[in-house]
Amino acid sequence: MICDAHVHVGWYPRLLAGAVEPEPFYLSPRRLCSVLRRGGVGAFVFSSTSAQSPGIRLADLHREAREVKCLWGPGAHAFLWLTGRGLDEDPSLVSLGSGLYDGIKLHGGETDWLGSRPRNLETVLCAVESYGLRVQVHCGENPGTRPLEWLQVARRHPGIRFDFAHCRPMGETDEAIRGAPNVWADVSFCDPAAIRRLGGTVCAARLLFGTDFPAPMAYATGGPTDIYRREVRRLSAALPANALDRNFRIWLGEEEGL
Secondary structure, eight states: OEEEEEEEEEEEEEOOTTOSSOEEEEEOHHHHHHHHHHTTEEEEEEEEGGGGSTTOOHHHHHHHHHHHHHHHOTTEEEEEEOOHHHHHHOTTOGGGGSSSOSEEEEETTTSOTTTTOHHHHHHHHHHHHHHTOEEEEEOOSSTTOOHHHHHHHHHHOTTSOEEEETTOSHHHHHHHHHHOTTEEEEOTTOOHHHHHHHHTSGGGGGEEOOOOBTGGGGTOOSOHHHHHHHHHHHHHTTSOGGGGHHHHHHHHTSSOOO
16 A cells, blocks of 8 residues: 655646646546555545645635545545645634644745745744644755755754655755654655665655655656556655555554654
8 A cells, every 4th residue: 555645636737748848737636536546545645736826715725625535535634735825814724723634735935934934934833733733845955945944943843743845955854854853754756866865774764655746747748647656666666655654654643653
């Protein structure tokens, strides 16, 4: 069974056969669930890329989350992709206490949480901690997304389990995992060589399998299920997906561990 800690529903660019540039398409809750079932997934964490689209409101994201959970049942863990715009719409963060979500997704590339909204970020994380939720953070090479920048945030909130998504840069991810017991990292869009290096260290106990699906569809043509399966094979060649299933359950608090 595969436990995928990083997938999405909603609007996303897709590279169609013969196209030069990706074009917007909508991955519906039904289509997402169909692809994941055919891909051998037993449980997953999902958020909505629609959060970045103009005109989308929180009610739209809640509707998508409810539909995925209804279609899948237990094992579908909804995370609210919280943008600055979403926080402005729900400054009291009523959404987080609704019982619909198991966590939130933050992306420093679309909302400058560390630079222009640090106080807002603290408000959000205090609410997350009070509700016992998890946090998935997009990590990468750009300012505002680097693991060592977010490590300081994780240390201020030891009661929250973070997923530093993408393990990028690998060296900073390694340092962040070693630097705080509440930091985990998923391997979505990670170089297989980096996955093998992290998988051979003490960090292995806090690695999560993830594909970032449907993001690979922006770079590859073919049917969604075929693309998903190819991504699973690519990542599993470095570290078998099912080897990380227990990490997934521990991170979500479904099983005792670290």
